Amino acid sequence: MKHRSMKISVLTIMFSILIVSFTANEAIAESVPEWVKNNALWYGQGNISETEFLNAIKFLIDNGIIVIDSTEESISEVMEATIIIPNGNFDVSSVGFYSPLNLEINAGTTVIWANEDSVPHTIQSQDEVGKVIDMFNSASLNTGDRFEFTFEESGVYNYFCSFHPWRVGVVTVK
Ligand SMILES: [Cu+2]
Known part of the structure; x- marks a missing residue:
């Protein structure tokens, strides 16, 4: 039970990261695939491993659905x-x-x-x-x-x- 609630709070943090990114670019938020949403749900329910969940997040980053802000890099150029x-x-x-x-x-x-x-x-x-x-x-x-x-x-x-x-x-x- 304790283990489960820890997982849910990790999930909450992941969702708040997603929300920040999606607020910045609502058009891109539309393109989160169903399977990623399902992965998030299953992860919260303890049905899939953390690795599988993180792979889903990695998919979002690799495909430009989550955009990592690289402002710092361009300033130092x-x-x-x-x-x-x-x-x-x-x-x-x-x-x-x-x-x-x-x-x-x-x-x-x-x-x-x-x-x-x-x-x-x-x-x-x-x-x-x-x-x-x-x-x-x-x-x-x-x-x-x-x-x-x-x-x-x-x-x-x-x-x-x-x-x-x-x-x-x-x-x-x-
Ligand atoms: Cu000269």
Whole structure:
């Protein structure tokens, strides 16, 4: 008798979990199969094992009927993108363009410029007519140095190198 009442309270807890999920998504609640409902009933009556009951719950999770909230995971996801300043970038006659030349990102992405050239460079943000503006402006970056900036708002952002002003690039934030 004691054993039985413990089982029923476990069942009550399971049902409250189901109710929370179903309140969040009523449309999905419609799709709980009859056999799962029967399993819950039989489990409460002591007719099936706990393993069988848990397998029924697992079925609901595997088939997306119970949706496990994964908010925490997506918050900790870091959005980063890298622009390479390639070897030969300093040379006006070379093809050493920034890679990529026009980087497309989502708002909130941190862009990292990595100097892989043999000489120092800078990254200076420009307005639409090429004037330097105080937005993202690096110090002199030696070979192997990195500079980063996080773009919070959508728009088209131009930049260039103050040592090699023919080197221009674009960051497009969607
Ligand atoms: Cu440069």
